[in-house]
Amino acid sequence: MKTPYEPAPDKPGQHAPFSVVEATVAGAHAAMRDGTLTARQLTGACLDRIAAYDQRGPALRSILQIAPQAVEQAARIDAMAAHPPSLAPLHGIPVLVKDNIECAGMATTAGAECLRGNLSTDDAFVIRRLRAAGAIVLAKTNLHELASGGETVSTLGGQTLNPYDLARTPGGSSGGTAVGIAASFGVLGIGTDGINSIRSPASANSLVGLRPTMGLVSRAGLVPCGLTQDTIGPITRTVADTARLLDVIAGHDPADPVTSQGVPHIPASYAASLDRDGLSGARIGVLHHFFGRQDVHRPVNAVMEQALAVIAAQGAELVAIEDAISPDELLASTLVHHYEMERDLDAYLARLAPGVRVRSLQDIIAAGTVHPSVAGTLATAATLSGKDDEYRERLQRQQALRHWLQDLMARHGLDALAFPHQRRLVMPIGETQAERNGVLASASGFPAIVIPAGFSAPERNAPQGVPVGLELFGLPFTEPVLIRLAFAAEQALRARRPPHSTPALE
Structure with missing residues (x-):
């Protein structure tokens, strides 16, 4: 019987100096157990990196606000459990949270000037789970305003930069969380995904990003874009940390009834699926229509070709899927978030404290303060709200897509489908994100995970x-199957690299 992967322990009396750069939960906890690291030291090291690199140095602009009680919380954790023989699952681990998720005592702005004063009095369900597991909410991160775009630019945070190429976007809309995790501003990250928004910045920042099955993780406390597609999930540097984070945040929440569907499917531990040999005997379908065929696609295709060859060498059988399924056609015909945005956003805004000056989508439009990249989305949502016949037709197409996907995978005996998240490299600043493939999961509600596949050839702005x-x-x-496959692929590829723009501090 295969056992889950765990890092090899240090030899007795030998403790390597701890570095926050590329830190993992397992590594941090090992250092805490041997007395060479405290939660306060780990939190302080992350804050030092934010101070050095977020508004200064490369000025990545990934952080909107620091949690005011983070250092005090870390000190309390240390006082309660000094050098404990066993630790809570996320004991003392600093987490970066996308700023469309409520954290008590902090504003929940979704990057929007019109929500600047939206002070949250309660934690979202996932934040309560994190705190109960010993995690420290360190900071709220920038996002594409109102989670309505793929470039991560907002009126409150400005343009977040990609730390691998400061002239490129970081993907989005959870780009602030991804950049912060890539730059080791925190150990774990929380993002949200309505179409591509966890997996896009994970792909663009050499990270792991999981969009869970709809119903596995509660959305209560989320500023919504459209609840048929909105979900919350991990953004981390390793598959092991994604599994550990999912162990904490998955679960039933009466405030989000859809989570009742997930209860029978949650295993004792997602981390138990971490198997270095997890690709052996797997059947993975490669969706050929999710690859581009023009010159602009060559850098991505070259990386994917090499990555898939490594995966095949680990014992996976790659099955060519030639079915004519077009991600662009799915984007145009199946998504429903614009039809739901006014309804779901209005319901959220209506329950906020009286001091918040916008109470509806129409109020946000009338305020005239949103980033120009979002104004058209809001106008479209207002126009499509109430077009019930079109909305129902799209919901029916989503159901048809689910049936088609289940049939496809059954016919070919597949464990998973594989493709590049983005057919071309993440877009330069000033250009709209293009040719992303995340729609398959967002339109179906099925799970998907992105892992680092590699890097394009070095260039002037991207050494x-x-x-x-x-x-x-x-x-x-x-998710246990995807985590098993992703972990084995990650261990074989070894593609993750930290960005040169944010080196270790002396």
Whole structure:
């Protein structure tokens, strides 16, 4: 019987000096157990890196606000459990949270000037889970305003930069969380995903990003874009940390009834699926229509070709899927968030404290303060709200897509589908994100995970190259399968690299 992967322990009496750069939960906890690290030291090291690199140095602009009680919380954790023989699952681990998720005592702005004063009095369900597991909410991160775009620019945070190429966007809309995790501003990250928004910045920042099955993780406390597609999930540097984070945040929440569907499918531990030999005997379908065929696609295709060859060498059978399924056609015909935005956003805004000056989508439009990249989205949502016939037709197409995908995977006996998350490299600043493939999961509600596949060739603005992410897509509640495959692929590829723009501090 295969056992889950755990890092080899240090030899007795030998303790390598701890570095926050590329730190993992397991590594931090090992240092805490041997007495060479405290939660306060770890938190302080992350804050030092934010001070050095977020508004200064490369000025990545990934952080909107620091949690005012983070250092005090870390000190309390240390006082309660000094050098404990066993630790809570996320004991003392600093977490970066996308600023469309409520954290008590902090504003929840979704990057929007019109929500600047929206002070949260309660934690979202996932934040309560994190705190109960010993985690420290360190900071709220920038996002594409109102989570309504792929470039991560907002009126409150400005343009977040990609640390691998400061002239490129970081993907989005959870780009602030991804950049912060890539730059080791925190150990774990929380993002949200309505279409591509966890997996896009994970792909663009050499990270792991998981969009869970709809119903696995509660959305209560989220500023919504459209609840048929909105979900919350991990952004981390390793698959192991994604599994550990999912262990904490997955679960039933009466405030989000859809989570009742996930309860029977949650295993004792997602981390138990971490298996270095997890690709052996797997059947993975490669969706050829999710690859581009023009010159602009060559950098991504070259990375993907090499990555898939490594995966095949680990014992996976790659099955060519030639079915004519077009991500661009799915984007145009199946998504429903614009039809739901006014309804779901109005319901959220209506329950906020009286001091918040916008109470509806129409109020936000009338305020005239949103970033120009979002104004058209809001106008479209206002126009489509109430077009019930079109909305129902799209919901029916989503159901048809689910049936088609289940049939496809059954016919070919597949464990997962594989494709590049983005057919071309993440876009330069000033250009709109293009040719992303995340729609398959967002339109179906099925799970998908992105892992680092490699880098494009180095260039002047990107001396390391630009990260490329490989997406693995699965059937509902097969997160253990995806984690097993992703972990084995990650261990074989060893593609993750920290950005040169944010080196270790002396």
